[in-house]
Amino acid sequence: MENNYVAYVKAVGNYDGSATGGAYIILKGNDTYKISSKAQVNTIAYKMELLTIVSVACSIPDGGSVVIFTNNKMLRSLNNLREIKDGANYPELKKLFLEQKKRLRRVDVMWRKKDNENIMFNSVTDHAEQVFEELCSKANIRDKRR
Structure with a gap:
């Protein structure tokens, strides 16, 4: 069986960056390969979601392929990342x-609108919210989200 994976990532947090959970x-085929969640103080949601994407990539075996779904449109830029430029946001995470x-054989970061009917996005959001809370x-x- 090929080493093809699909991942869903999500970060939630306070807009002031006081706390964030990701x-x-x-998934590998129809099976859950790994679930992880983490929360940090003094971290914005963009950085936490970037950290979750890096963590997904680190979790895939050598030579594997992964499609990572996020509802953060800005993170699609990782697909075109070839070098770390001066002034880059979070260069240490982008370098990793x-x-x-x-x-890895292939890593694709894909934007997908989060909707209430997407079971995987709902599940990953629940995990992120739980560690945040x-x-x-x-x-x-x-909790300043509401």
Whole structure:
């Protein structure tokens, strides 16, 4: 069986960057390959979603192929990333992403609108929200999303 994977990533958080949670789900065929979630203080959602994409790429075995779905249109630019330019946002994460692209057969970051009927986006959003809310509770940070 080929090493083809599909992943869904999502980040949620406060608009002021006080706390953010992110999650990903990786599928291999019809089976769940890996689920992971993490939350951080002082992190914006863009950085957290970039971190989840890098984490997905790191989780794929050498020579594998992965399509990563995000509802963040800006992250599609990773498909064209060839070098880290001066002034780049989060160059350390983008450098790690480039390293992963080299060891994998293919990595595609695809934008997909999140909708209530997409079971995978709903599930990954639930995981991201859960770790975000747990972090807010532990760190006494007010949930400012609503």
